[in-house]
Amino acid sequence: MLQRIGQLIGVGVIAGVLVAAIALPAVGGLGITARNVATGFMNMPSDLETPPPPQRSVIYDREGGVIAEIYDKNRELVSLDDMSPVMQDAIISIEDSRFYEHGGIDISGTFRAALRTLSGSTQGGSSLTQQYVKNVLVESADSQAEQEEARETTLARKLRELRYALTIEKRMSKDEILEGYLNIAYFGDGAYGVESAARHFFDIPASELNLSQSATLAGTVRYPYLYNPRLNPEDAQERRDVVLDRMVQVGTITEKEAEEAKSVDLADELEPTNQSNGCVPSKQPFFCDYVVQEIEKNEQFGENETERARWLRTAGLEIHTTLDPDMQKAAQKAVDKWVPRKNKSKKVAAEVLIEPGTGEIRSMAQSRDYGPDESKLGETSINFATDSDRGGSTGFQAGSTFKAFTLAAALEQGKGFGTSFGGGGSSTTVTGQRNCNGDPLAPWPVKNAGDTQGGGGNMISGTKGSVNTYFAHLQKDVGLCNVIKMAEKLGVHRADGQSFDNPHTQANNSFTLGSEEVSPMTVANAYAVFASGGTYCEPQAITSINDRQAGKTIEIESECERAIDKDVAAGVSYLLQQTFKGGTTSGLGIGRPAAAKTGTTDGSAAAWFAGYTPNLASAVFVGDPRGPQNYPLRNVTIGDRYFGQVYGADIPGPIWQETMSKAVEKVPEKGFPGAPGKFRGGGGGGAGAQPTSNNAAVEGGVPDVVGQRESEAVSALEDAGYQVSVAPNRVRSAEAEGTVAAINPDPGTVLPEGATVNVFLSGGSGRAVPEQDAEAGDEDGVLPVGRPPHEDE
Known part of the structure; x- marks a missing residue:
């Protein structure tokens, strides 16, 4: 009435x-x-904003696969057309059977609710519109106090809801209100909105809910905990039947339909699923964490970190990333194979793959489970692939991977491949270096590993053998500060955020041997500059963010700039390709042109491998997160393999090889540009430098014939104007048996016309001895077993 x-x-x-x-x-x-x-009631504020309720954000890989879902509340918004009609009938029948008749206020129900409110109870009586208003007020609250005000058991709250409800009914259609309510209502067990509830309890979308399932969900909204189907299935089934009876009473269904639905045992219908939230359950957890860090730390996405974190977890973002699922799978498989996640030695492997020319991160893997309990074997929340400000560590010394930066600095100054230094030997002392503040540094004793005598070689032999003494002299010749500046141009920086010239972290003599703590991300991205022909790009994990609440898409472009001349990049690539030809990376090829460098820190505290093709760069780190110097890679069993000492070619090398061999299947094969002619000569050295020959000799220097058949190699050398002497005894080498294992002098050396070049053929079944780094950096320098000595050794 x-x-x-x-x-x-x-x-x-x-x-x-x-x-x-x-x-x-x-x-x-x-x-x-x-x-x-x-009059006072009608003068109350009535213009209620109804923004989309908070919903979960989704992170996708570059092929559209889901990496993770991030949210404060598990909610997915859907249109009314995507909600089962019987679900709509069920919620209206039990909550507001006159919903389509009243103007926002159910008079009889509201009187009953108001009287109960005065007595301290909030049981029943509100229309769906009023319930929608209440949920909007709760969801839009910016503080705990506002949330409590929206939920308080007072007449004032009821009056506010009534006033807003009148306005909402004028502004929105009934279907729009119903859609908003079903998307915002809480159905229990962490499920907000009917779509999430249907998927959580029954593992189906809301569009497929049947009568029994719809009545079950409709029955939960009054007391979500009491009627939780998963926790309290008997109570939930009783409540379901109440809803079914009410649907019969209002004429939505027949008694027969109700009885058929009641005959269904709710327990048989339930298929509870746990909606994953955050990076912990993700199959790519550390990349997921990196993406989260990128959003929360980027001022582009909000004024402060709290605001950005809330935006990420409530705006229903569609975050599209650069991760390639196949490359990620290959990297994860390789790091887990060589350094199992729960290895008792507690060592860890981390690898990053980056696309040159864009900076897009294709893979980020490490041999750990993602989790907060560091005391559990094989679990960590630290992303060892990246810097500390992105959830990573403070970095690890990178060993001889830094020698590539010295090469780049030397080539930039116009020094040629034939640049050499007198006084070759297994050890030397470098004096007269200065840091970037101009302060003199103490004399620096440097040694090579084992019996290697490589100090007097040139750039090619020094790089192939990773000869410490050679690079110590080359760094001094170029200037320590110039080498540091070159590294910085390539994006190299300390993982702890400190600068190289910080008083507490002042770069020292052994910079070229990798004495600075960096992340695999930094090394991979620096090598990507060489691969790209000299273009530096900021590492990029996100390509676009679709903000569904704001109705806009944020496109994120690569940030790139030229860092070094393309000839310098080509020269470094040429030198690093030589390591596969009888050098420290022999036997680790991937079946297409590649350039690489190993790195092993002092006493095998950590081991590295960095390498690239023209369209994909990667860096691998292996070490102990507890402190590599205190827990070195010596006398360790990793998985089922025992190592007296781990070098860059022992574990990081195979990880890189297995990852890249699979990863490059997705990119076209490309070759590197040829070595620029201007670097093929010698000279360019400073004080003490002695070119291996004069520049008036044969243009282009000795051709690189390593790996060629004997007849082909002899012809190429003779055509270049040299005499050829083939050694009678074959040497152990990774090159195919019968092909050229090495030549002396090295390729690129400039000799007078008619000079003799010695050729050594491979006996096969050999492999380069891995390097060992020294002096808080690197002792690389062991030449392949059976490799002929240099003239200056």
């Missing part, structure tokens, strides 16, 4: 009568009239 009267006399009068009826018993002694109360 009251509902009918309300329809006849209008909303304004209803409000006045309703408010007076509710309020006057409480305020009668104050002389307030019904008219005053009604």
Whole structure:
């Protein structure tokens, strides 16, 4: 009867009568009239903003696969058309059967609710519109106090909801209100909105809910915990049946349909699923964490980190990333194979793959489970692939991978491949170096590993053998500060955020031997500059973010600039390709042109391998996160393999090889540019430098014939104007038996026309001895077993 009267006399009068009826018993002694109360009610704020409710954000790989979902509340918004019609009927029947008849206020229900509110109870009575208003107020609250105000058991709260409900009914259609309510309501067990609830409890979308399932979900909204189907299936089934009876009562379904639905055992329908939240359950957890860090630390996405974190977890973002699922799978498989996650030695392997020319991160893997409990074997929340400000560590010394930066600095100064230094030997002392502040550094004793005598070689032999003494002299010749500046141009920086010239971290003599703590990300990206022909790009994990709440898409472009001349990049690539030809990376090829460098820090504290093709760069680190110097890679069993000492070619090398061999299947094969002619000569050295020959000799220097058949090699050398002497005894080498294992002098050496070049043929079944780094950096320098000595050794 009251509902009918309300329809006849209008909303304004209803409000006045309703408010007076509710309020006057409480305020009668104050002389307030019904008219005053009604006027005050209608003057209350009524313009309620109804933004989309918080929903989960999804991180995708570059092929559209889901990496992770991030949210404060598990909610996925769907349209009313994507909700089962019987679900709509069920919620209306049990919560507001006159929903399509009233104007936002169910008069009889509201009277009943108001009276109960005055007695301290909030049981029942609100229309769906009022419930929608309440949920909007709770979800849009910016503070705990505002949330408590939206939930408080007071008449004032009920009046606010009534006033907002009247306005909402004028602004939105009934279907829009119903859609908003079903998307915002809480259905229990962490499921917000009917779509998430359907998937959580029944593992189906909301569009496929049947009568029994719909009645079950509709029954939960009053008391989500009590009627939780997973925790309390018997109570939930009883409540379901109540909903079914109500649907019969209002004429939504027949008694027969209700009885058929009641005959279904709810336990048989339940298929609870745990919606993954965050990076822990992801199959790519450390890349996921990196993406989260990128958003939370980037001022582009909000004024402060708290605001950015909330945006990520509530805006329903679609975050598209650079991760290649096949490359990631290959990298993860390789690091897990060579350094198992729960190896008792507690060593870890980390690898990053980056696309040259874009900086896009294709893979980020490490041999650990992602989790917060560092005390558990094989678990960590630290991303050893990246820097400390992105959830990583403070870095690890990178060994001889830094020698590539010295090569680049030397070539930039115009020094040729034939640049050499007198006084070759297994050890030397370098004096007279200065840091970037101009301060003199103490004399620096440097040695090579084992019996290697390589100090007097040139760039090619020094690089192939990773000869410490050679690079110590080359660094001095170029200038320590110039080498540091070159590294910085390539994006090299300390993982702890300190600069190289910080008083506490001042770069020392052994910079060229990799004495600085960096991350695999930094090394991989620096090598990507060489691969790209000299272009530096900021590492990039995200390509676009679709903000569904704001209705806009943020496109994120690569940030690139030229760092070094293309000839310098080509020269470094040429030198690093030589390591596969009888050098420290022999036997680790991937079946297509590649350039690489090993690195092993002092005493095998850590081991590295960095390498690239023209379209993919990678760096691998292996060490102990507890502190490599205190827990070195010596006398260790990793998996089922025992190592007396681990070098860059022992574990990092095979990880790189197995990863890249699979990863490059997705990119076209490309060759490197030829070595620029201007570097093929010698000279360019400073004080003490002695070119291996003069520049008036044969242009281009000795051709590189390593790996060729004897007849082909002899012809090429003779055509270049040299005499050829083939050694009678074959040497152990990774090159195919019968092909050229090495030549002396080295390729690129400039000799007078008619000079003799010695050729050594391979006996096969050999492999380069790995290097050992020294002096807080590197002792690389062991030449392949059976390799002929240099003239200056």
